[in-house]
Amino acid sequence: TSVFKLESFEDNYEAGDDIGSGHFAVVRRCTHRKTGQAFAAKFIRKRRGGGRKGAKMEEIVKEINILRCIDHPNVISLHEVYDTKMEVILVLELVSGGELFEYISEKEALSEEEASSFIKQILEGVKHLHDNKIVHLDLKPENIMLLNHNSTNIKLIDFGLARRLTDQEDMRAMMGTAEFIAPEVVSYEPLSLATDMWSIGVITYILLSGSSPFLGDSQQETYHNITALNYEFDHDLFHNTSELAQDFIDKLFIRNPRKRSTVHDCLNHPWIKPV
Numbered sequence: 001t002s003v004f005k006l007e008s009f010e011d012n013y014e015a016g017d018d019i020g021s022g023h024f025a026v027v028r029r030c031t032h033r034k035t036g037q038a039f040a041a042k043f044i045r046k047r048r049g050g051g052r053k054g055a056k057m058e059e060i061v062k063e064i065n066i067l068r069c070i071d072h073p074n075v076i077s078l079h080e081v082y083d084t085k086m087e088v089i090l091v092l093e094l095v096s097g098g099e100l101f102e103y104i105s106e107k108e109a110l111s112e113e114e115a116s117s118f119i120k121q122i123l124e125g126v127k128h129l130h131d132n133k134i135v136h137l138d139l140k141p142e143n144i145m146l147l148n149h150n151s152t153n154i155k156l157i158d159f160g161l162a163r164r165l166t167d168q169e170d171m172r173a174m175m176g177t178a179e180f181i182a183p184e185v186v187s188y189e190p191l192s193l194a195t196d197m198w199s200i201g202v203i204t205y206i207l208l209s210g211s212s213p214f215l216g217d218s219q220q221e222t223y224h225n226i227t228a229l230n231y232e233f234d235h236d237l238f239h240n241t242s243e244l245a246q247d248f249i250d251k252l253f254i255r256n257p258r259k260r261s262t263v264h265d266c267l268n269h270p271w272i273k274p275v
């Protein structure tokens with residue numbers, strides 16, 4: 001198990017404004033009283049008694065143990081953990097550049113160089129996770145944050161759905177956000193590191209075109225588009241996108257997870273690695 005700080009969070013930090021929320025969690029900017037350093041504090045409500053609200057302790061500990069074993073410039077780092085009666089507080093590295101999602105919304109679509117540079121950093125971060133047998137399972141532009149407004153450095157955040165791939169438990173679970181999940185998730189088949197690679201294909205498609213490849217008018221339609229691999233490089237959106245970029249994406253939108261590009265294949269793909 002993990003050692004939690006016993007003195008109170010408030011002794012050491014002044015909580016600031018709310019910057020976002022997720023499953024049973026609220027994220028607030030906070031300042032370390034002694035040093036003035038800024039952090040992101042993720043307040044996760046504990047499940048009390050037989051209630052359904054709040055996260056199970058074993059899930060919280062799983063997220064903490066995953067965060068504790070990763071250390072990479074493209075992945076957010078965990079600084080401290082506080083355990084109180086009602087909640088667990090993760091003190092996390094703060095990034096101030098906002099979500100990649102907001103960045104692309106403002107720009108419509110990115111140049112191939114910019115998209116390739118973002119994807120390369122995402123791949124570097126995901127390689128670190130995959131080398132540690134950790135699958136993120138919720139890769140999407142909202143969980144990719146810019147370090148600061150004037151840099152294009154990114155960090156992966158939010159490991160609430162992340163899992164460590166242990167051989168005995170074959171992981172099946174409906175999770176993640178519809179338009180980013182892989183066919184095996186929709187069909188409730190075993191998940192693997194390849195599940196993250198599909199999501200990277202979706203993110204790449206969005207960065208280059210501003211449009212989501214499988215998104216339908218309903219969740220069911222989106223799921224159908226995913227399991228039917230019903231996507232195309234719409235001419236209006238992709239007419240000045242290289243064949244190389246489309247090949248990179250085609251190698252990720254493969255139904256059979258074992259045939260899909262791995263993070264290593266992607267890092268060696270000519271669209272990413274300058275030849």
Ligand SMILES: Cc1ccc2c(c1)c1c3c(c(C)cc1n2CCCN)C(=O)NC3=O
Nearest residue numbers: 019020027040092093094095096142157158
């Ligand atoms: C400046 C800013 C604005 C919103 C933030 C964050 C930072 C942020 C952060 C984190 C998480 C889990 C969620 C966060 N959110 C919530 C929205 C994330 N999709 C985090 O771990 N560090 C952050 O800076």
